[in-house]
Amino acid sequence: MRYFVQRVLFYAATAWAAITINFFIPRLMPGDPVQSLINRYQGQLSTEAIDSLRVLFGLDNDTSLWQQYMDYWGNLFNGDLGTSFTYFPTGVSDIISQSMPWTLTLMGITTVLSFVLGTGIGILAGWRRGSWLDSILPITTFFAAIPYFWLGLIAIAVFAVQWQWFPASGGYSNEFVPGWDFDFIGSALYHGVLPGVTIIISSIAGWILGMRNMMVSVTAEDYVLVAQAKGLSERRVMFSYAARNAILPNISNFALSLGFIVGGTLLVEMVFSYPGIGYILYQGVSAKDYPLMQGVFLFITLAVLAANLVADIVYLLLDPRTRREG
Numbered sequence: 001m002r003y004f005v006q007r008v009l010f011y012a013a014t015a016w017a018a019i020t021i022n023f024f025i026p027r028l029m030p031g032d033p034v035q036s037l038i039n040r041y042q043g044q045l046s047t048e049a050i051d052s053l054r055v056l057f058g059l060d061n062d063t064s065l066w067q068q069y070m071d072y073w074g075n076l077f078n079g080d081l082g083t084s085f086t087y088f089p090t091g092v093s094d095i096i097s098q099s100m101p102w103t104l105t106l107m108g109i110t111t112v113l114s115f116v117l118g119t120g121i122g123i124l125a126g127w128r129r130g131s132w133l134d135s136i137l138p139i140t141t142f143f144a145a146i147p148y149f150w151l152g153l154i155a156i157a158v159f160a161v162q163w164q165w166f167p168a169s170g171g172y173s174n175e176f177v178p179g180w181d182f183d184f185i186g187s188a189l190y191h192g193v194l195p196g197v198t199i200i201i202s203s204i205a206g207w208i209l210g211m212r213n214m215m216v217s218v219t220a221e222d223y224v225l226v227a228q229a230k231g232l233s234e235r236r237v238m239f240s241y242a243a244r245n246a247i248l249p250n251i252s253n254f255a256l257s258l259g260f261i262v263g264g265t266l267l268v269e270m271v272f273s274y275p276g277i278g279y280i281l282y283q284g285v286s287a288k289d290y291p292l293m294q295g296v297f298l299f300i301t302l303a304v305l306a307a308n309l310v311a312d313i314v315y316l317l318l319d320p321r322t323r324r325e326g
Helices: 002-028 033-041 047-056 065-077 092-127 132-144 148-162 182-191 193-218 222-229 234-246 248-261 266-271 277-286 290-318 320-325
Strands: none
Touching: 002 065, 002 290, 092 132, 092 193, 092 234, 092 248, 092 277, 092 290, 132 193, 148 193, 148 266, 182 193, 193 234, 193 248, 193 266, 222 234, 234 248, 248 290, 266 277, 277 290
């Protein structure tokens, strides 16, 4: 229990530091987001309207940076993430709530599939090293070194332009209205095939290599040899002794991957014009949209910290040494 409380306090302090940095970094960027909004309306705003915008977005020259920081924390506790410059006058919370389901669906499914398939193949390849499974290692190394967006561009060129099997962009067909009906869901799944397969192919290779290398190291340990000497079945030794210990580093990486699901895969969403949170973040950075950037970064930060806390709990369950240290 003491170990758990220590971890919670650690992550709480980390969350405070991350939120504080999240506040200051956008304001240290060169440029004026309100001026960007003025240019967007091409002189249609009066001086009074511009001053009102600065007050609305907390950028009034009469308000100190410290006061803006305190107001920011007050708004966070009230669930107010501010108003977006890019999608003015829409609130940041509404924008994130509209984009988050797309990213969670695409990234959630692909991340879990990549981890399960990659870890399973890596366990078999490490346990039966020297078999035909080792022949796939050069292929996995090749795909692990290829960026998501490069595979995405190739997928678009081949399957969307050349063969025209799948759409090249968007999250659904424009003829449908978003809703919980079979036509819209089918269209969304159809549009998600190319970006989803692109992510799986690129990420599964890393899971295979990591798990395979750890299995090779673990199978040489004494406790594995003792289990085999006891006459335990190969399946039990492989999963209950070797894989259970070899998978621990992968759990940490998987927890981080789950945390970054919230941020989406920025380049993939840009390549496919997929309406996820990563593409929204790109638009916010381009427009110096403080509230939108802070809102997205806040979600990413809290998601990563929560995922790491879950990973620590899983470690407690899988590794007795962690419980003794705690």
